[in-house]
Amino acid sequence: MTDVNGPAASHGAPASPARVPATEGLARSGSRRPLGPEEAAAMEEKVRKVELAISLVLRIGVVVSVLVIAVGLGLMFAHHSEYVSVFGHFSYQRLTSKTTSFPHSFGALGRAIASGEGRGIVVLGVLILILTPVLRVAVGVLSFVYEKDPPMTIVTLYVLAVLVGSFFLAAV
Amino acid sequence: MTPLDFVVSLALVSVAAGVLGSLIGLGGGVVIVPVLTLLYHVDIRLAIGASIVSVIATSSGAAAAYVRERMTNLRAGMFLEIATTTGAVSGAYLTTVLPTRFLFVFFGLVLGYSSFATFRRRHSAEPLTTSNDRIANYFDLHGSYYDEAEQREISYKVVGTKAGLALMYVAGLVSALLGIGSGALKVPAMDSAMHLPMKVSSATSNFMIGVTAAASAGVYFIRGQIDPVIAAPVAAGxxxxxxxxxxxxxxxxxxxxxLVFVLVLVVISLEMLQKGIFP
Known part of the structure; x- marks a missing residue:
């Protein structure tokens, strides 16, 4: 519960419980009154569910991207024995210089993956990692709809729109 | 050095970058960029692309834990993302207009000052108990977290939302323009301007930097700055x-x-000044 109505109003709310730290940050945006004890408990449970959902989305994104990157690296080294030989003279700088070519458009990426090229699959894994925060914001929008909090829903929708827009602007 | 040696050694360095970045709310670019350019002689453009990948990896990896442990202030983080994403998108299109060398010197000085300001606040740990900030009250950005070191629940109030939003816009801009320093501005914005507890500032900055970086990552990908052979060990490590x-x-x-944050901030500020003065 918070002093959304200023100090005068919270004095006039006898139903509100004593200050319980765990209910800080649980009220809805712009709510005109503090939450009652049952409402606060229900809200706390909702907020907890949302926290676990967001944490889960991040975890899934991270694990999937690491697995895809690992598969890609494995394929790359399997196809190019000169990359791994202990006494080889193949320098890594041929793969990390200004002139190195690797897929950096969706078309090229699709072709690289179709032909089973290891570096193409690594790029796919990296893209999954890049998209994880975007997915997390999308889950944030749904969470605030679930918490029935229109102002925060609009805030997260704006962030999602800017993020999605940035990817489209980059592609053109 | 064969590609295998490169991948394995860079992955080990990246583990260290991930530990440091997740502790103080930064993306690990402070470690990754100099290591890639100075030790491995990788082109700066590719190093910055790797730094963006490192930021997203630190953010997603650490935030999964911080959110579950209720260390992150989700509402404040998501609210402030309005400013960081807007800043990041405007920054991506200002790269060609603004003189990068001047920006490095300017933000080198800004971060130097903010490390000094953070150092002076090292003894203040008591959070605020009241707030007159209308935006913070309307969106209910206040929160609480359980401090394992002090073994108690600490609740806090948020102030200075407008200053926070302005600083977050700049943080997004810097992230897109210079590729480093986004978390370095976010943590002081929350710690000094908005009075969030230090650990919450760090965890919330961690939560936000991934989204800021994602907003400019699309541009970096299309420009061909994300080299898979560099990005793979960085992401995994x-x-x-x-x-x-x-x-x-x-x-x-x-x-x-x-204190760890102040130390790293001094390093970043010197790094930026060096890039601006002796590029």
Missing amino acids: VLLGATFGARVLGRITSKTVR
């Missing part, structure tokens, strides 16, 4: 390090977090 670092933050004191 940083994720491992960040998962480990996230277990440590709860147990150490706010003062320690602040």
Whole structure:
């Protein structure tokens, strides 16, 4: 519960419980009154569910991207024995210089993956990692709809729109 | 050095970057960029692309733990993302207009000052109990977290939302323009301007930097700055390090977090000044 109505109003709310730290940050945006004890408990449970959902989305994104990157690296080294030989003279700088070519458009990426090229699959894994925060914001929008909090829903929708827009602007 | 040696050694360095980044709310670019350019002689454009990958990996890896442990202020983080994403998108289109050398010198000085300001606040740990900030009250950005080091629940109020939003816009801009320093501005914005507790500032900055970086990552990908052979070990190593670092933050004191942050901030500020003065 918070002093959304200023100090005068919270004095006039006898139903509100004593200050319980765990209910800080649980009220809805712009709510005109503090939450009652049952409402606060229900809200706390909702907020907890949302926290676990967001944490889960991040975890899934991270694990999937690491697995895809690992598969890609494995394929790359399997196809190019000169990359791994202990006494080889193949320098890594041929793969990390200004002139190195690797897929950096969706078309090229699709072709690289179709032909089973290891570096193409690594790029796919990296893209999954890049998209994880975007997915997390999308889950944030749904969470605030679930918490029935229109102002925060609009805030997260704006962030999602800017993020999605940035990817489209980059592609053109 | 064969590609295999490169991948394995860079992954080990990235683990360290992930631990450090997740502890103090930065992306690990402070470690990754100099290591890639100075030790491995990688082109700066590719190093910055790797730094963006490192930021997203630190953020997603650490935030998964911080959100579940209720260390992150989700509402404040998501609210402030309005400003960081807008800043990041405007920055991506200002790169060609603004003189990068001047920006490096300017933000080198800004971060130098903010490391000094953070150092002066090292003894203040008591959070605010009241707030007159209308925006913070309307969106209910206040919160509480359980401090493992102090073994008690600490609730806090948020102030200075407008200053916070302005600083977050700049943080997004810097992230897109210079590729480093986004978390370095976010943590002081929350710690000094908005009075969030230091650990919450660090965890919330961690939560936000991934989204800021994602907003400019699309541009970096299309420009061909994300080299898979560099990005793969960075992503994997940083994720491992960040998962480990996230277990440590709860147990150490706010003062320690602040001091480590100040040290890293001084390094970043010197790094930026060097890039601006002797490019």
